[in-house]
Amino acid sequence: MNYIPENIVSEIRNAADIVDIVSDMVILKKAGKNYQGLCPFHSEKTPSFSVSPEKQIFYCFGCGSGGNVFSFLMKHEGMSFPEAVRTLAGRVGIEVPTRDLTPEEKQRFSEREGLFDLNRRAMAYFQHMLWKSRAGEPARAYLERRGIKPAVAETFGLGYAPKGWDHLIRSFSKKKIDPAFLEKAGLTVPRKSGRGFIDRFRDRLMFPIRDIRRQVIGFGGRVMDEGLPKYLNSPETPVFSKSRTLYGVDTARAKARETRQMYLAEGYFDVISLYQAGITNAVATLGTALTREHVRLLRGHAGEATLVFDSDQAGVRAAVRSVDIFRKENMDARILVLPEGHDPDTYILEFGAEAFQGVARKARSVMDFMMEDAVKRHGLSIEGKVRIISELTGPLGTIEDPVARSLYVRKLAERMGVDEAMIMDKVRVAPVGQPEKRAQSEIKPASFQGRRKRLEKKLVTMMLQFPEILPEVADREVIDRFEDPSLKSIGQSLVYRYRDYRGGRISELIDSVDEAHRAVAANLAITGEEWTREGCLNLIAQFETGQKRGSQDLLQRIEAASRDNDQALLMKLLKEKQNQARQRHNKT
Numbered sequence: 387m388n389y390i391p392e393n394i395v396s397e398i399r400n401a402a403d404i405v406d407i408v409s410d411m412v413i414l415k416k417a418g419k420n421y422q423g424l425c426p427f428h429s430e431k432t433p434s435f436s437v438s439p440e441k442q443i444f445y446c447f448g449c450g451s452g453g454n455v456f457s458f459l460m461k462h463e464g465m466s467f468p469e470a471v472r473t474l475a476g477r478v479g480i481e482v483p484t485r486d487l488t489p490e491e492k493q494r495f496s497e498r499e500g501l502f503d504l505n506r507r508a509m510a511y512f513q514h515m516l517w518k519s520r521a522g523e524p525a526r527a528y529l530e531r532r533g534i535k536p537a538v539a540e541t542f543g544l545g546y547a548p549k550g551w552d553h554l555i556r557s558f559s560k561k562k563i564d565p566a567f568l569e570k571a572g573l574t575v576p577r578k579s580g581r582g583f584i585d586r587f588r589d590r591l592m593f594p595i596r597d598i599r600r601q602v603i604g605f606g607g608r609v610m611d612e613g614l615p616k617y618l619n620s621p622e623t624p625v626f627s628k629s630r631t632l633y634g635v636d637t638a639r640a641k642a643r644e645t646r647q648m649y650l651a652e653g654y655f656d657v658i659s660l661y662q663a664g665i666t667n668a669v670a671t672l673g674t675a676l677t678r679e680h681v682r683l684l685r686g687h688a689g690e691a692t693l694v695f696d697s698d699q700a701g702v703r704a705a706v707r708s709v710d711i712f713r714k715e716n717m718d719a720r721i722l723v724l725p726e727g728h729d730p731d732t733y734i735l736e737f738g739a740e741a742f743q744g745v746a747r748k749a750r751s752v753m754d755f756m757m758e759d760a761v762k763r764h765g766l767s768i769e770g771k772v773r774i775i776s777e778l779t780g781p782l783g784t785i786e787d788p789v790a791r792s793l794y795v796r797k798l799a800e801r802m803g804v805d806e807a808m809i810m811d812k813v814r815v816a817p818v819g820q821p822e823k824r825a826q827s828e829i830k831p832a833s834f835q836g837r838r839k840r841l842e843k844k845l846v847t848m849m850l851q852f853p854e855i856l857p858e859v860a861d862r863e864v865i866d867r868f869e870d871p872s873l874k875s876i877g878q879s880l881v882y883r884y885r886d887y888r889g890g891r892i893s894e895l896i897d898s899v900d901e902a903h904r905a906v907a908a909n910l911a912i913t914g915e916e917w918t919r920e921g922c923l924n925l926i927a928q929f930e931t932g933q934k935r936g937s938q939d940l941l942q943r944i945e946a947a948s949r950d951n952d953q954a955l956l957m958k959l960l961k962e963k964q965n966q967a968r969q970r971h972n973k974t
């Protein structure tokens with residue numbers, strides 16, 4: 387992992403601001419010295435995710451994820467360390483030499499970058515075909531029919547993939563681009579019979595799909611007649627994953643941050659029509675069902691989502707499914723089901739933007755939507771009402787705000803014509819403020835038990851927060867006497883790396899810690915403590931006295947065991963003593 391020169395890694399780490407990077411994906415609010423937000427790694431309603439601008443680290447008290455800016459990118463984007471370093475390098479404008487990479491590493495890096503570059507060139511090619519070629523005439527007419535203005539089409543980078551089997555391949559082979567690499571980007575497919583490739587997208591209107599950094603990661607292609615499939619998307623590639631991507635996030639982001647609202651629509655054209663109507667904070671999933679990951683992405687840009695669905699059967703079913711996912715992810719949502727036979731695109735075309743905003747204001751809350759949907763399905767017969775009530779008591783119990791909960795209970799009681807108290811009785815209130823814990827292999831603070839471990843923990847905190855003390859810790863061989871394996875590993879890495887401490891930030895110290903223990907280190911480092919050299923020396927002394935007392939205890943216990951003639955215990959204690967002696971011996 388040292389093939390990117392250490393001084394360059396360090397330069398990048400110092401130039402990048404973790405608050406800035408995390409803000410791309412999480413809404414952060416200042417809280418004291420730190421920033422807080424909803425964790426992107428687990429579902430929660432009250433923020434337990436902290437970022438320290440001073441220490442340049444993050445830690446989530448809900449799920450125990452933590453680290454520095456590199457760890458954040460690795461976890462959030464599924465990157466390797468070198469990938470995270472290179473991504474940040476690009477962002478802060480520092481060049482990373484590739485000469486130190488092995489051929490395989492070079493290939494992996496250049497593959498990602500190559501795919502972005504290739505997609506960008508493909509986008510330019512499709513744009514050229516749409517606006518500048520005779521072949522693009524029907525596509526231009528099609529956009530006009532659908533009422534999309536050229537300026538908006540350009541904002542979204544729309545293009546056209548011409549009719550025929552290999553226009554893109556031929557155009558790109560003139561630029562010496564290998565068809566096999568085009569296949570890797572999902573732009574071509576192998577011929578069914580014989581060798582070679584054909585273009586994946588043929589005679590389709592092209593929608594480039596961009597990430598938050600406006601890099602083109604894939605494409606959606608739509609037929610302009612009744613052909614099938616209506617939409618064709620790029621396959622999953624090293625830079626494109628449908629379940630982690632929202633169409634339009636690059637254009638929607640600014641307004642969503644400003645208004646705390648995001649519209650979630652069903653298709654590419656919905657997003658574009660909404661944008662053209664002045665509702666620029668709209669995104670869509672890529673023709674796949676909504677996932678929890680999508681909701682987590684959304685939560686990074688807005689506090690509430692308005693889900694826009696067609697009123698047809700499939701639309702309502704999708705709404706019901708999505709509502710459930712929003713509930714599980716603890717994100718507020720409102721549901722807008724458009725009048726019969728309309729999607730946002732056709733609605734705006736027919737009635738205009740203002741009318742759309744009018745119905746959007748009347749979007750129902752999740753509970754209202756679920757209630758109406760249940761009534762529609764079960765009817766208001768006695769059996770129907772029984773079913774409705776039993777179906778809704780679970781979701782009602784998950785409403786955290788007791789006022790909101792009791793208002794909904796009253797509403798349901800009135801609608802069903804039963805006593806409010808009866809429904810309240812059935813609503814079992816879910817425990818509040820308990821973030822869903824994720825399995826973590828790292829040691830959690832709760833498991834540090836006993837005085838000794840507390841001391842070890844405090845010593846490591848000290849080393850992270852007051853690294854000037856590291857040479858002293860090294861000289862007195864404090865870490866060698868640690869018992870907790872995770873703390874020992876962190877302590878050893880720090881001492882090993884900073885025996886000759888010459889300055890460095892906490893975020894840098896964390897990189898020298900083994901990856902498996904980085905979150906624990908971030909946890910210890912992020913709490914605010916003031917250290918002085920004197921305080922540190924006291925703490926070390928306290929640890930050393932504790933140790934001595936421990937060995938005296940052992941001697942007394944050995945005496946007692948031999949007095950009681952407890953051979954088994956005696957053997958055990960003697961072995962312990964041997965170990966201690968060996969440890970002491972190794973040190974001298």
Ligand SMILES: [Zn+2]
Pocket residue numbers: 425426427428435446447448449450451
């Ligand atoms: Zn978390």
